[in-house]
Amino acid sequence: MDFESWWLIFMPLLFALGWIAARFDFRHILSETRHLPDSYFKGLNFLLNEQPDRAIDAFVEVAKLDPETVDLHFALGSLFRRRGETERAIRVHQSLLLRADLPEIKREHALHELAQDYLKAGMLDRAETAYLELESTAYSVQAKRALVRIYESERDWVRAIEAVKQLGQQVDESVPQRVHYYCEIAQKALELKPHDLPAARQAIQGANQVVRDDPNASTPASRARLLMLRATLAALEGDDQAQREQLLAVLDQAPEYAGLMAQQLITVDTRLQGNAIQTLSMHYQIYPSLDLFQVIFKTLRTQQDSETAWLFARDALRAHPSLLGLDSLIEVELAQTDQVVPDPNAPLDSRALNKDDLMLLRSVMKQHSQRLDRYTCQVCGFQAKRYYWQCPGCHGWETYRPRRLEEN
Numbered sequence: 260m261d262f263e264s265w266w267l268i269f270m271p272l273l274f275a276l277g278w279i280a281a282r283f284d285f286r287h288i289l290s291e292t293r294h295l296p297d298s299y300f301k302g303l304n305f306l307l308n309e310q311p312d313r314a315i316d317a318f319v320e321v322a323k324l325d326p327e328t329v330d331l332h333f334a335l336g337s338l339f340r341r342r343g344e345t346e347r348a349i350r351v352h353q354s355l356l357l358r359a360d361l362p363e364i365k366r367e368h369a370l371h372e373l374a375q376d377y378l379k380a381g382m383l384d385r386a387e388t389a390y391l392e393l394e395s396t397a398y399s400v401q402a403k404r405a406l407v408r409i410y411e412s413e414r415d416w417v418r419a420i421e422a423v424k425q426l427g428q429q430v431d432e433s434v435p436q437r438v439h440y441y442c443e444i445a446q447k448a449l450e451l452k453p454h455d456l457p458a459a460r461q462a463i464q465g466a467n468q469v470v471r472d473d474p475n476a477s478t479p480a481s482r483a484r485l486l487m488l489r490a491t492l493a494a495l496e497g498d499d500q501a502q503r504e505q506l507l508a509v510l511d512q513a514p515e516y517a518g519l520m521a522q523q524l525i526t527v528d529t530r531l532q533g534n535a536i537q538t539l540s541m542h543y544q545i546y547p548s549l550d551l552f553q554v555i556f557k558t559l560r561t562q563q564d565s566e567t568a569w570l571f572a573r574d575a576l577r578a579h580p581s582l583l584g585l586d587s588l589i590e591v592e593l594a595q596t597d598q599v600v601p602d603p604n605a606p607l608d609s610r611a612l613n614k615d616d617l618m619l620l621r622s623v624m625k626q627h628s629q630r631l632d633r634y635t636c637q638v639c640g641f642q643a644k645r646y647y648w649q650c651p652g653c654h655g656w657e658t659y660r661p662r663r664l665e666e667n
């Protein structure tokens with residue numbers, strides 16, 4: 260038999276087999292569906308018609324009629340949780356866990372669902388206990404990630420560090436927030452009254468070690484933060500030189516973040532009679548930012564002369580027109596005007612922009628500029644007056660750029 264005629268017999272045979280298999284499968288489905296209660300189909304229908312309340316009632320009915328339906332309980336529990344009915348979700352998953360006949364794999368699934376219920380309900384202690392129980396199961400990685408989130412929200416940085424370290428051993432990914440965890444500990448120690456300098460030093464050393472072990476953990480944001488913390492530590496130790504060195508290092512290691520520490524640098528540099536203002540002005544040419552503009556303009560105006568300050572401001576605003584820049588320019592001008600006793604005999608044209616004019620101009624501008632004077636999370640859009648390393652909205656790390664809304 261040649262190849263073509265062999266096919267002529269084989270193809271119809273394949274079709275016949277497929278038809279028989281389909282009929283068998285269809286009959287199997289039909290026989291199974293006959294065993295399902297009507298409420299199940301009602302619930303399905305309500306779900307398809309986007310009536311989740313009535314769907315839930317119908318499914319609860321099915322669950323009562325047939326308590327063995329484990330998967331339906333899972334579906335119900337997760338529906339309750341998604342709708343914010345965490346108490347009902349918890350009850351469903353707890354009742355599943357109480358079953359003696361539940362296979363181990365389903366028990367772990369139920370415990371994972373219950374842990375998510377507790378987390379959503381804000382019951383962090385119970386969520387933590389449930390996730391800790393899941394550490395040696397198939398849900399280990401999810402449990403570790405959730406534990407990190409729990410320790411972060413409790414601001415328990417020591418345990419967060421440990422959890423992230425263990426997570427890093429399970430999944431091959433860099434965790435840059437480990438540096439921030441150490442920075443949080445250091446910052447807290449520096450803010451304590453009285454300051455806990457040994458604790459701050461130890462935390463900073465911990466952050467240094469993380470960066471040494473994993474160079475990917477070092478980001479511009481974490482570098483800037485670490486340098487600024489070292490500078491604050493040096494300031495509290497009374498070492499002006501060291502403080503200035505750490506702050507100047509930000510310009511090289513995290514140039515975009517200069518605006519966050521510029522005022523601190525000017526303050527210490529003025530004590531040391533240095534010329535950081537020139538360094539900052541040159542830095543501004545390459546990395547312009549509003550925060551930096553404001554510090555440079557104010558410093559030039561107060562430490563040098565108004566002409567130098569105005570020349571800088573004019574060039575800067577020409578290159579990067581900005582309402583907030585103009586606003587801070589008028590603010591400094593007003594502060595200076597307050598110190599000058601007006602000359603009532605001065606000719607009219609020299610008083611063309613007197614204090615009242617400046618105040619009027621500023622109040623008009625303020626209405627527009629105020630909403631732009633915010634840092635914004637790049638992930639969730641949360642806006643804040645102050646700069647955050649961790650977004651208070653979405654809890655993401657390093658999601659803020661060191662730039663005001665107007666500059667984005």
Ligand SMILES: [Zn+2]
Pocket residue numbers: 636637638639640641650651652653654655658
């Ligand atoms: Zn956010």
